[in-house]
Amino acid sequence: MAGRLADRIARSGPIPYPEFVEACLYDETHGFYASGGAAGRRGDFLTSPEVGPLFGAVLARWMDDVWEALGQPGGFTVLEAGAGRGTLARAVVAAGPRCLEAGTYLMVERSAVLRADQPSGIGFASSAHLPDGGITGVVVANELLDNLPFGLLAAAGDRWRSVRVGLEADQLVEVLAEECLPPVDIAPVPGARIPDQGNAAAWTTGALENLDAGALLVVDYTSTTTEMATRPVDQWLRTYRGHQQGGRPVDDPGSQDITVEVAVDQLPEPTSTTDQATFLAAHGIDDLVAEGRQTWTEQATTGDLAAVRGRSRIVEAEALRDPTGLGGFTTLEWRVGC
Secondary structure (H helix, E strand, O other), X not given: OHHHHHHHHHHXXXXXXXXXXXXXXXXXXOOOOOOOOOEOOOOOEOOHHHHOOHHHHHHHHHHHHHHHHOOOOOOOEEEEEOOOOOHHHHHHHHHXXXXXXXXXXXXXXXXXXXXXXXXXXXXXXXXXXXXOOOEEEEEEEEOOHHHOOOEEEEEEOOEEEEEEEEEEOOEEEEEEEEEEOOOOOOOOOOOOEEEEOHHHHHHHHHHHHHEEEEEEEEEEOEEOHHHHHOOOHHHOEEEEEOOEEOOOOOOOOOOOEEEEOEEHHHOOOOOEEEEHHHHHHHOOHHHHHHHHHHXXXXXXXXXXXXXXXXXXXXXXXXXXXXXXXXXXXXXXXXXXXX
């Protein structure tokens, strides 16, 4: 990947940052996700669905809440964007939400490698692209927006300048390029950098336009543009490989995940915002944990699978609600017609 990018820069000059991130993550041959990078205990990072099925069981309850608010329509669609190998899909469907008794769970995933591992059969559908409108149901994006290609701006005097990726002594480096306007009204401060998350904003707007009625749920780690301008860039623009924080984004492109905190002030205004721990509590995680604890207490001596699953709920809940980890993630919800 580095050689291909170097050749491109030699031919056409420094690469805009969004195009660099796009190539590193989604190139069909050498991109991180094309080469098998993924979430999971054996992957490169751990997301809430990968902790265990409890997260999906709680989301199934939220989906039923939306379905009931819409008047229990038939043909309800659950669209998961950035569905990966279908871990969340399996957990949601296994929980048996009423909204999917006559509905469809559509997994949208760009990576053909990851789509190949998704579940199939009655009630499941898979696609590489978002459908064009007409959805009654819910759209879910768990840790998707932080993975969308983004621009990078750097303060230079009293102006903002875009950051591109160029070459220096045959090595990929970040270089300052043309002056540009910031995505929100923020004055440049010496040494400051900020992301331009126009792709995340456009994706959110597009997802809402696709909803005839229902809800969009985004779960991610977030910040604001102003707050990020005050922090070192490596605190909010990070790379991951094998569950460890990686090097700079320009180091060994295609071999590590590139992720950026989501600037909520660059997105459309949500209907509601809270942290993941509070969202899970509002949609019944305590009831599910209590059920698991009772099953474990009653059946622990038999050592059957139901007892093990009951015990697992207790452990999973601790991770999902940890305020210093996944529990501190932000949930943003947009409601349409309900």
